[in-house]
Amino acid sequence: MIPKEKEIIIKQIIIERIKSMAPNVKIALGSSKEGFLGKDELLKEVNNNTVLGKKIIEIQLRYLRALKEGIV
């Protein structure tokens, strides 16, 4: 369980990462009805704490952890 304060910081880091995305990038995640999402749509999902938004945070966090641990 991540403490609330830490969760807020993590969310902010992910938001900043998404804000820095190039305009031509779109990502589709799983079976979401939304299809491919650009940076603004990804930001909206994260800001609104939707299921998809939480998944985006999980994916970004998994990558950052792997980077730190030298897995990738």
Added chain:
Amino acid sequence: MVKTLFVRPSHDDVTSYLHYYSKELVDFSDSCSLTTFNKEKESATTRVILPIIDKNNPSFIMFNGHGSPDLICGHNNEILIQKKLNHNLLKNKLTYSLSCSSALGIGSAVADEQTVFIGYTDEFALGMDVYCQASIFRDKRAKLFLEPSNLLVKSLLKGNSAKEAVSKAKELMKKNISLLRTDPFPDAKDYIPYLFNNYAILEVFGNSDKTL
């Protein structure tokens, strides 16, 4: 004679990409002189797919499309395989499901010594370049996501074990992550977390030493 079945819906942006990329695999299966069933678009529905599995008993099935832990869907998201209802249709076969999360429920339910299920235990991610949306074949970013999946299938069709095929796909995912890291274009870095996601969630259930 080994029989293969490719289920290839195409009804939205994501399935259009999967449909396009899996065409190469149908051709590859044909070139390996395997009896190949290619069921695409309106043919990727229960009415067509389930009788083929039942009557022709293909050794290998590739599903492309949407899914969830308990479901694999076909064209227009019609449910083809549902855990507990008909997942036993996949028994004694080698199945690769390029669909979200289906490995988690269906994969673990069907797995045994005679059965292999390769798939994703969470949401499969697909990246694309907006500038190439109108012509999928030009989208080099999407290729980085779908090339490893195609390598996995080709590896199985060549006779490699499930374990070897997954290992080759993961190696290519890592290579593609490295390519993105050194790519000078500003969009490259944005795809990496999502490609790494696919690397982390690709798993084999059942007898991983099984070959076709």
